[in-house]
Amino acid sequence: MINASLTELRTALDARRISSVELADLFLDRIEQLDSQLNSFITVDRDHTRRQAEAADARIAAGTAGPLTGIPLAHKDVFCTEGMLTTCASKMLANFTSPYDAHVVERLKAAGMVTLGKTNMDEFAMGSSSESSFFGVTRNPWNTERIPGGSSGGSAAAVAARLSPVATGSDTGGSIRQPAAMTGVTGIKPTYGTVSRYGMIAYASSFDQAGVFGASAEDCAQILSTMAGFDPRDSTSLERPTDDYLKDIRADKPLNGLRIGLPTEFFGDGLAEDIRVALERALDEYRKLGATTVEVSLPNAQLAVPAYYVLAPAEASSNLSRFDGVRYGHRAAEYTDLDDMYRKTRSEGFGAEVKRRILIGTYVLSHGYYDAYYLQAQKLRRLISEDFTRAFETCDILAGPVTPTTAWKIGEKVDDPVQMYLSDIYTLALNLAGLPGLSLPCGFDTGKLPVGLQLIGNHFDEARLLNVAHRYQQVTDWHQRRPTP
Amino acid sequence: MSRNNWEVVIGLEVHAQLTTASKIFSGASTAFGAEPNRQTSALDIALPGTLPVLNRAAVEHAIRFGLATDAHVAPKSVFARKNYFYPDLPKGYQISQFELPVVQGGTITIRIGEGDKAYEKTVNLTRAHLEEDAGKSLHEDFHEMSGIDLNRAGTPLLEIVSEPEMSSSAEAVAYARALHALVRWIEICDGNMQEGSFRCDANVSVRRPGAPLGTRREIKNLNSFRFLQQAIDYEIQWQIERLEDGHSIQQATVLFDPDKGETRVMRSKEDAHDYRYFPDPDLLPLAITQEWKDQIRQSMPELPEQMKQRFMDEYGLSAYDAATLTASREVALYYQAAVDAAGSDCAKICANWTMGELAARLNKADLEITESPLSASQLAGLAQRIADNTISNNIGKKVFDTLWNGEGTSADAIIDAQGLKQVTDSGAIEAMIDEVLAANQKSVDEFKAGKQKAFNALVGQVMKASRGKANPTQVNEILKRKLGA
Numbered sequence: 001m002i003n004a005s006l007t008e009l010r011t012a013l014d015a016r017r018i019s020s021v022e023l024a025d026l027f028l029d030r031i032e033q034l035d036s037q038l039n040s041f042i043t044v045d046r047d048h049t050r051r052q053a054e055a056a057d058a059r060i061a062a063g064t065a066g067p068l069t070g071i072p073l074a075h076k077d078v079f080c081t082e083g084m085l086t087t088c089a090s091k092m093l094a095n096f097t098s099p100y101d102a103h104v105v106e107r108l109k110a111a112g113m114v115t116l117g118k119t120n121m122d123e124f125a126m127g128s129s130s131e132s133s134f135f136g137v138t139r140n141p142w143n144t145e146r147i148p149g150g151s152s153g154g155s156a157a158a159v160a161a162r163l164s165p166v167a168t169g170s171d172t173g174g175s176i177r178q179p180a181a182m183t184g185v186t187g188i189k190p191t192y193g194t195v196s197r198y199g200m201i202a203y204a205s206s207f208d209q210a211g212v213f214g215a216s217a218e219d220c221a222q223i224l225s226t227m228a229g230f231d232p233r234d235s236t237s238l239e240r241p242t243d244d245y246l247k248d249i250r251a252d253k254p255l256n257g258l259r260i261g262l263p264t265e266f267f268g269d270g271l272a273e274d275i276r277v278a279l280e281r282a283l284d285e286y287r288k289l290g291a292t293t294v295e296v297s298l299p300n301a302q303l304a305v306p307a308y309y310v311l312a313p314a315e316a317s318s319n320l321s322r323f324d325g326v327r328y329g330h331r332a333a334e335y336t337d338l339d340d341m342y343r344k345t346r347s348e349g350f351g352a353e354v355k356r357r358i359l360i361g362t363y364v365l366s367h368g369y370y371d372a373y374y375l376q377a378q379k380l381r382r383l384i385s386e387d388f389t390r391a392f393e394t395c396d397i398l399a400g401p402v403t404p405t406t407a408w409k410i411g412e413k414v415d416d417p418v419q420m421y422l423s424d425i426y427t428l429a430l431n432l433a434g435l436p437g438l439s440l441p442c443g444f445d446t447g448k449l450p451v452g453l454q455l456i457g458n459h460f461d462e463a464r465l466l467n468v469a470h471r472y473q474q475v476t477d478w479h480q481r482r483p484t485p
Numbered sequence: 486m487s488r489n490n491w492e493v494v495i496g497l498e499v500h501a502q503l504t505t506a507s508k509i510f511s512g513a514s515t516a517f518g519a520e521p522n523r524q525t526s527a528l529d530i531a532l533p534g535t536l537p538v539l540n541r542a543a544v545e546h547a548i549r550f551g552l553a554t555d556a557h558v559a560p561k562s563v564f565a566r567k568n569y570f571y572p573d574l575p576k577g578y579q580i581s582q583f584e585l586p587v588v589q590g591g592t593i594t595i596r597i598g599e600g601d602k603a604y605e606k607t608v609n610l611t612r613a614h615l616e617e618d619a620g621k622s623l624h625e626d627f628h629e630m631s632g633i634d635l636n637r638a639g640t641p642l643l644e645i646v647s648e649p650e651m652s653s654s655a656e657a658v659a660y661a662r663a664l665h666a667l668v669r670w671i672e673i674c675d676g677n678m679q680e681g682s683f684r685c686d687a688n689v690s691v692r693r694p695g696a697p698l699g700t701r702r703e704i705k706n707l708n709s710f711r712f713l714q715q716a717i718d719y720e721i722q723w724q725i726e727r728l729e730d731g732h733s734i735q736q737a738t739v740l741f742d743p744d745k746g747e748t749r750v751m752r753s754k755e756d757a758h759d760y761r762y763f764p765d766p767d768l769l770p771l772a773i774t775q776e777w778k779d780q781i782r783q784s785m786p787e788l789p790e791q792m793k794q795r796f797m798d799e800y801g802l803s804a805y806d807a808a809t810l811t812a813s814r815e816v817a818l819y820y821q822a823a824v825d826a827a828g829s830d831c832a833k834i835c836a837n838w839t840m841g842e843l844a845a846r847l848n849k850a851d852l853e854i855t856e857s858p859l860s861a862s863q864l865a866g867l868a869q870r871i872a873d874n875t876i877s878n879n880i881g882k883k884v885f886d887t888l889w890n891g892e893g894t895s896a897d898a899i900i901d902a903q904g905l906k907q908v909t910d911s912g913a914i915e916a917m918i919d920e921v922l923a924a925n926q927k928s929v930d931e932f933k934a935g936k937q938k939a940f941n942a943l944v945g946q947v948m949k950a951s952r953g954k955a956n957p958t959q960v961n962e963i964l965k966r967k968l969g970a
Contacts, residue, residue: 079534080533080534086533088533093533096533098532098533098534099527099532100527100532102534197534197536198534198535198536199534199535200534201533201534202533202534202767204766205766205767206766232538233536233538234536235536235537235538235539235767235768235769236766236767236769314763315766317568318566318568318577318578318761318763320577321568321570321576321577321578322531322533322575322576322577323533324570324572324577326572326575326633327530327531327575328530328532338572342570362761365568365761365762365763366759366761367759367761370761370763374763
């Protein structure tokens with residue numbers, strides 16, 4: 001049951017082979033047994049979960065269940081959940097309970113899903129390793145000495161270790177795709193504006209987008225369909241006809257004639273040999289499925305790292321100003337005046353990486369530096385977007401690596417933030433362009449660590465992306481491999 | 486205007502609270518006077534994950550202002566974050582507009598002085614932009630702490646900036662009054678200065694004629710016209726004295742102390758904030774179409790300048806009278822209603838009574854024209870009876886009194902009840918005159934001897950005999966004839 005797909009879980013629930021309560025207990029027990037080794041959850045509340053499961057069982061009994069009723073999931077602790085702590089893995093919000101649910105949480109709750117808990121992450125979603133959490137590092141289920149990736153490391157690890165069948169995540173610079181690659185699960189970040197950011201605690205507003213982790217593209221498609229859609233509470237939410245993300249999967253759409261673009265810049269130096277080999281094998285599979293590959297160029301791709309690390313911290317420095325100890329969250333115990341209160345509260349409440357990014361962001365927005373940094377980075381953002389537009393003239397989707405290396409050791413890069421930033425090289429560009437991206441498992445390196453293949457789509461092309469991933473998963477079994485236990 | 490050969494340069498920034506039912510970015514109410522922190526939504530207290538959604542009505546108010554001042558209403562304008570820390574600013578930034586405001590340019594015509602010293606001036610506006618108000622800090626009653634009331638946080642403001650074209654406190658006050666009347670006229674602001682709906686900041690500097698602009702100091706938060714005038718006068722004097730003593734002026738923000746009648750420094754240039762403005766990524770650029778502007782233009786009331794011109798053209802009123810009657814919308818509407826009821830041939834009489842007797846009575850009783858016990862249609866009835874000679878102007882005052890005291894329903898009813906009809910029958914008047922002449926031989930002789938006063942005495946006697954009802958013009962005429970004068 002723990003390895004079942006969403007479709008199989010639905011069948012089992014409807015056939016009364018298992019109840020929602022039993023299913024939730026199954027996963028909760030696993031979490032209790034195994035999570036001490038992984039630390040993928042920050043908050044678990046069995047009573048809260050049980051109540052939701054009981055409500056789901058009632059709906060199933062009454063015959064009013066939907067496709068997701070009674071199925072468990074975990075939420076990245078960046079999403080506000082009424083009745084369960086929302087900490088963003090920060091001391092600043094360690095005791096914070098939101099009075100309202102995020103849009104994503106609302107939607108999945110309305111569909112009858114059962115929340116198992118809130119997963120661990122890099123503090124305020126800033127990081128690529130899940131090492132900066134106030135609640136301790138999360139470990140990769142494939143090798144607990146290694147990082148699971150970040151910032152949605154907890155959600156990725158939970159799905160990889162089958163502590164939850166699916167989990168939500170957020171992706172600002174790669175925070176879904178990278179941990180998905182490092183833990184051997186499938187993860188998708190949709191087109192910017194597709195999923196409402198209402199209730200998703202903001203890191204970088206023009207980049208942040210909610211997405212999902214699952215054992216397969218098909219499972220991701222189901223969850224994403226329920227999460228997506230216009231929300232008037234988010235002014236950047238797009239009002240457009242609802243997409244059916246399962247459309248191509250259900251239609252069994254073959255990949256004949258699919259043109260896969262391979263950005264030259266993504267296959268150059270700096271890419272580990274193991275990863276290159278795994279990618280080549282994956283592309284061969286795609287050719288067997290009827291796709292063709294074509295070389296494309298994203299000439300400004302290497303500017304993605306500096307552009308992102310100017311713009312995202314700029315927005316973050318402003319978004320995190322509200323954490324000042326005045327109305328909620330951590331406040332210093334003793335202070336002499338207002339300034340002292342602010343200084344102590346924020347010094348105590350934020351970890352080092354968050355402080356680093358607030359400082360960078362404040363700097364690049366400062367009088368005298370705004371033009372050279374912020375404005376310039378915005379121009380680069382436009383150039384990078386245009387690169388993608390040009391690339392999509394000769395292909396339907398892009399493919400490439402997610403990470404330059406597989407999961408590195410915990411502690412290995414914490415003292416070298418710039419090294420950490422540079423590892424985002426393949427994921428950042430599409431956040432700058434607002435494009436959808438997906439990571440799916442395509443092999444292992446010699447150290448038995450998972451390798452991910454990244455698929456990048458044009459705006460609103462999620463249905464195709466998911467189908468392209470799905471087709472591969474029908475002829476390979478990388479996505480079914482599990483770390484023991 | 487110079488004083489001791491100094492030129493004064495004044496610019497005004499006015500923050501007008503817009504009369505929308507809900508706040509500019511949240512649905513909370515803007516009503517004044519509620520219990521602290523009762524009119525605050527999750528967004529207004531900047532809970533994590535909340536997002537702004539623009540209130541269209543606030544934009545319409547801004548458009549109305551742009552149309553009323555002949556300004557350029559920008560087809561595209563951008564919201565920007567103004568970043569600084571203060572407890573009454575929950576997000577740690579204020580959403581405002583910086584490089585691209587919604588209204589650019591525009592003019593306001595002002596009238597300064599009385600009688601033959603009066604003159605007109607057209608003041609140019611730099612811009613007007615939309616922004617949100619902050620909350621309130623209360624420093625008393627909290628035992629060395631401060632209380633924060635966020636009810637006001639998020640109320641829509643229109644910040645209206647004038648060019649530095651005023652050269653005296655009188656001009657500044659005239660501008661403030663004209664702006665105050667205008668925003669109330671077009672119903673975008675209630676102008677209640679005590680409640681903080683209309684707040685003036687004055688930028689004041691002095692220079693020798695022909696010299697470049699001097700350093701300015703900003704006087705903040707003046708909430709009455711009297712304080713505005715006093716503060717500016719003090720500041721001008723203070724700056725001139727400083728400069729004449731050989732000191733220089735440091736740029737600073739000052740507050741006016743109404744008890745001492747002095748301005749004092751609140752913060753100096755060194756403490757000045759770097760607001761790190763950048764476009765708010767949570768909001769889309771504001772697009773205003775020609776259609777929207779046309780729609781709003783059609784729904785706007787006749788503007789004071791237009792009405793004034795029409796009064797001059799259609800009713801033959803003098804510029805001064807027309808200006809007086811259009812100084813406030815309430816007076817203008819009252820007057821218009823009176824003329825509509827009485828007919829435009831009574832327009833001048835209506836004007837005289839509105840600006841004269843009615844204004845004096847209202848002033849004495851401390852009433853607004855909307856609270857007048859004497860309605861516009863009642864005034865019209867009175868005007869008609871004076872116009873058609875049924876009663877004289879003097880008798881009109883009696884009728885006015887009776888109407889004011891609520892002792893009669895209409896001029897006609899009162900004229901009937903009190904028998905106040907003018908006597909216009911020449912025969913009857915002649916008869917009265919003959920009687921008076923017969924009984925006042927002494928006065929007749931004195932008049933014939935050259936004493937002009939005797940004539941007036943005789944007129945007086947005739948009026949007395951007729952109990953004031955004889956038509957004065959006719960009396961004069963007939964008496965003159967009879968006396969052979």
